[in-house]
Amino acid sequence: MSAVPSLRHLLLLRPRLRFIALSTSSSPFLSYAPSHHFSPSSLRVLSSSSSPTLTQEEADEAVGKGSSLIDVNPPRGTRDFPPDDMRLRNWLFQNFREISRILSFEEVDFPVLESEALFIRKAGEEITQQLYNFEDKGGRRVVLRPEITPSLARLVIKQGKSVSLPLKWFTIGQCWRYERMTRGRRREHYQWNMDIFGVSKVRGEAELIQAIVLLFERLGINSSDVGIRVSSRKVLQAVLQMYAIPDNLFTQVCVIVDKLGKITREEIEKELLSLGVSIQAVNGIIEVLSLKSLSKLEEVLGSEEEAVSELKKLFSLAESYGYADWICFDASVVRGLAYYTGIVFEAFDREGKLRAICGGGRYDRLLSTFGSEDIPACGFGFGDAVIVELLKDKGLLPDLAHRVDDIVFPLDEVLDGTASRIASSLRKKGRSVDLVEDKRLKWVFKHAERIGASRLILVGNSEWERGAVRVKNLSTREEFEVKIDELV
Amino acid sequence: MSAVPSLRHLLLLRPRLRFIALSTSSSPFLSYAPSHHFSPSSLRVLSSSSSPTLTQEEADEAVGKGSSLIDVNPPRGTRDFPPDDMRLRNWLFQNFREISRILSFEEVDFPVLESEALFIRKAGEEITQQLYNFEDKGGRRVVLRPEITPSLARLVIKQGKSVSLPLKWFTIGQCWRYERMTRGRRREHYQWNMDIFGVSKVRGEAELIQAIVLLFERLGINSSDVGIRVSSRKVLQAVLQMYAIPDNLFTQVCVIVDKLGKITREEIEKELLSLGVSIQAVNGIIEVLSLKSLSKLEEVLGSEEEAVSELKKLFSLAESYGYADWICFDASVVRGLAYYTGIVFEAFDREGKLRAICGGGRYDRLLSTFGSEDIPACGFGFGDAVIVELLKDKGLLPDLAHRVDDIVFPLDEVLDGTASRIASSLRKKGRSVDLVEDKRLKWVFKHAERIGASRLILVGNSEWERGAVRVKNLSTREEFEVKIDELV
Numbered sequence A, B: 001m002s003a004v005p006s007l008r009h010l011l012l013l014r015p016r017l018r019f020i021a022l023s024t025s026s027s028p029f030l031s032y033a034p035s036h037h038f039s040p041s042s043l044r045v046l047s048s049s050s051s052p053t054l055t056q057e058e059a060d061e062a063v064g065k066g067s068s069l070i071d072v073n074p075p076r077g078t079r080d081f082p083p084d085d086m087r088l089r090n091w092l093f094q095n096f097r098e099i100s101r102i103l104s105f106e107e108v109d110f111p112v113l114e115s116e117a118l119f120i121r122k123a124g125e126e127i128t129q130q131l132y133n134f135e136d137k138g139g140r141r142v143v144l145r146p147e148i149t150p151s152l153a154r155l156v157i158k159q160g161k162s163v164s165l166p167l168k169w170f171t172i173g174q175c176w177r178y179e180r181m182t183r184g185r186r187r188e189h190y191q192w193n194m195d196i197f198g199v200s201k202v203r204g205e206a207e208l209i210q211a212i213v214l215l216f217e218r219l220g221i222n223s224s225d226v227g228i229r230v231s232s233r234k235v236l237q238a239v240l241q242m243y244a245i246p247d248n249l250f251t252q253v254c255v256i257v258d259k260l261g262k263i264t265r266e267e268i269e270k271e272l273l274s275l276g277v278s279i280q281a282v283n284g285i286i287e288v289l290s291l292k293s294l295s296k297l298e299e300v301l302g303s304e305e306e307a308v309s310e311l312k313k314l315f316s317l318a319e320s321y322g323y324a325d326w327i328c329f330d331a332s333v334v335r336g337l338a339y340y341t342g343i344v345f346e347a348f349d350r351e352g353k354l355r356a357i358c359g360g361g362r363y364d365r366l367l368s369t370f371g372s373e374d375i376p377a378c379g380f381g382f383g384d385a386v387i388v389e390l391l392k393d394k395g396l397l398p399d400l401a402h403r404v405d406d407i408v409f410p411l412d413e414v415l416d417g418t419a420s421r422i423a424s425s426l427r428k429k430g431r432s433v434d435l436v437e438d439k440r441l442k443w444v445f446k447h448a449e450r451i452g453a454s455r456l457i458l459v460g461n462s463e464w465e466r467g468a469v470r471v472k473n474l475s476t477r478e479e480f481e482v483k484i485d486e487l488v
Helices: A007-013 A056-063 A084-104 A149-162 A205-219 A233-242 A247-257 A267-274 A280-291 A294-300 A306-321 A386-393 A414-430 A441-450 A459-466 B006-012 B056-063 B085-102 B149-162 B203-219 B233-242 B247-257 B265-275 B279-289 B294-303 B306-321 B388-392 B413-428 B441-450 B460-463
Strands: A112-115 A132-135 A143-146 A165-177 A190-197 A226-232 A327-329 A343-349 A358-362 A377-383 A404-410 A434-436 A453-459 A470-475 A480-483 B114-115 B132-135 B141-144 B165-175 B190-196 B226-232 B327-329 B342-350 B356-363 B377-383 B404-410 B431-433 B453-461 B468-473 B479-483
Touching: A056 B226, A084 A165, A084 A190, A084 A294, A084 A386, A132 A267, A149 A165, A165 A294, A190 B149, A205 A306, A205 A343, A205 A377, A205 B114, A205 B413, A226 A233, A226 A306, A226 B279, A233 A280, A233 A294, A247 A267, A247 A280, A247 B203, A267 A280, A267 A377, A267 B404, A267 B468, A280 B165, A280 B294, A294 A306, A294 A470, A306 A327, A306 A343, A327 A459, A377 A414, A404 A414, A404 B085, A414 A434, A414 A453, A414 A459, A414 B279, A414 B306, A441 A453, A441 B203, A453 A459, A459 A470, B006 B479, B085 B165, B085 B203, B085 B388, B114 B377, B149 B165, B149 B190, B190 B203, B203 B226, B203 B306, B203 B342, B203 B377, B203 B404, B226 B233, B226 B306, B233 B247, B233 B294, B233 B306, B247 B265, B247 B279, B265 B279, B294 B306, B306 B327, B377 B388, B388 B468, B404 B441, B413 B460, B441 B453, B453 B460
Parallel strands: A226 A327, A404 A434, A404 A453, B226 B327, B404 B431, B404 B453
Antiparallel strands: A112 A143, A132 A143, A165 A190, A190 A377, A226 A343, A343 A358, A358 A377, A453 A470, A470 A480, B114 B141, B132 B141, B165 B190, B190 B377, B226 B342, B342 B356, B356 B377, B453 B468, B468 B479
């Protein structure tokens, strides 16, 4: 028992903070084409802070002795959230939650890993071509969800009669897509979804758009910064009917024309022609999609047309809600997801620098594709990336520094029990307390600044003998001696 | 344009809420052996509510017409979170966050998908034998993380000099494990982790244990319900030295003896013997591990022994913090993770009905296994399942019903604009408002009860002509006519 073995030596090695060399190569500031309700958008990372990252070479060199450092980066196209980034994410999510509460939506969640079957659709959507899918050890096809709506629909079916319609649910979750990495694309993002099941009228869409507008207003964004383009897939449907194009091509046509502006008109034409759409119809479709005025649309389709009457109703409701200045009709909005059936919308920055901030629409026939009875539904997805880019551009990112109420610092090792007692007592009062030991006072002051501490509580021998501590108010620089029992 | 095509017919089909047959087979109330810092524990699902679930057969029958329903359940061993379950989860996480704030920890997060390399350890841990791992389309080995500590360590290395030590981080995230499904085991759970890097003294562990105790107290649990067993791996290390067992067997021995009480003593013996440990040493190890008193341990190992002095210091700090009645020495606590090096602890229910509630310890040598320089560190993982079981047993689950401030209900369709205006105005004041249309008043009252609404605002023609609405206080049943402009 008296022998000191080599293992003991190892344990006694208390390494100091002597760190490996760092490069300043920036963290992956990547854009990302988001998934649910999104047309491919260049979303950039949520955070503004870029952390210094080691290259493998530098790391190997720094560590030396041949032991090679693991890859310190998260998987390609994914993000870590160090404290600064996490505070920003929490702040954003808190705003999502608050708006959802105000609209009286209930929060739900689903596993990030889902059955692949839920996302198999054959309309040629980008989202289903970039599934982050696997076979698990049991031979099941599984997928890191690219969007949340199918899980929502699954749960609605599963809950069946136990839920009462209308049902208003929101969720905030991570979505994934696997794509060959071109420079600066991300493979995951977080998405806020609000969905309504059981409301067939455009009241559903009107409520969703109010939620989006209330969020923007809450974040300090106004209608001169951002607009919301609105159209309806029923516009396209009416045009297809004009040209006697079979109903079963509707979804594919939608997915193709959604690419207008992203690929050339010639490519769109080619894809539509190969589907069997006549060149006259192609021209007709593209012409109608260029309309930016509801009255013009009414001229073309007639006022009896459901697309027209629903859009008019939505714009009239927008007046009542008080957000008419945020929305505009734009027939070119189709959205890339296969399952939309009616009103579709997307928020955009008026400077035109960013891709869609969020997008959504009506999907009245999704449940039947899962073998269940349809329930009218609408919803939107709102990613965590473009909005942060916009807030950054507008100087609207909040100051979210770390804040701590008290630092308790014993000036002598023998006072560590007293320091524990004081920290414990303050914590039980709900104060956030950092207990610091084995540092110089100079370090403690620097640390206090770094963590935004309000007070420094110095536990020293002479004060302790009087049953007291020294309390320094770090904003006013005032210092008092306070009885331990009277500390609040 | 006047033709009404068949697709249009489809669109006009507004399905009513007529739902498929439901069974009452309960949702998967499963146990789960959690991962990070956990010895295998039977964690049950977070929520108490079991939702009715369709069997595939019933679903097929109900849907009829040969179109078969998708599997409405989430992947085997995973959970959906319908609103009730989500409220409970949010409430629990909110408590995790509040305690973390009080202890002045900062929140961080990591991708749920990590490189497999981060979790490859060869000590025979259960956790690394049940990796939910895949090969992605780029041929990379990836894994749904089974625990969070390795990601934390990776980020600490990556951040390098940009962080100042000590560093106190917490995170709440989902962890996964893939195991052949025996009845009632779950494949995912959420875990609260608190970790400290850069504190070599047992002050680190003392702080972590205070966090756990403060959480229990906040949840209404007291020290007669729950205790925290504490030991140190240095106890085992000292015993190995007594028997001159090579240092390189330390980790494997720890992982094996952690199974004491889970598998038979004979099996433990067999595993240790096959490692090359003598039968005398096996007996000595098992004898020491049965000690439940620190003074007894001191007799056996001597007071000079680091294991003893550190444990004594921890118990003395516990007195100062005021949580001594929560903790007890128990040499049998070893914990199942390979990387622990010093103090280890786990919380347990004193009735002995549940498995470990949380677990943690010191891991001073994890960073060097990743090729970096070591930093002393300690942390714990606290799952979302056993704690909920315990709260349920003790009747401590909170009432978390849905709450809404106002329901706005237009009694006539022509008043939907007015209703929008009123709802919008109340929402801008921060009130949560549910806007209901196309329902009978009787339904609205039932609905108000269901969602816990405080007020019902009836928008009727005669009041509207006077610029007013009828407001019904749903708790007092009082009714007033209120001018729209004066509504708050």
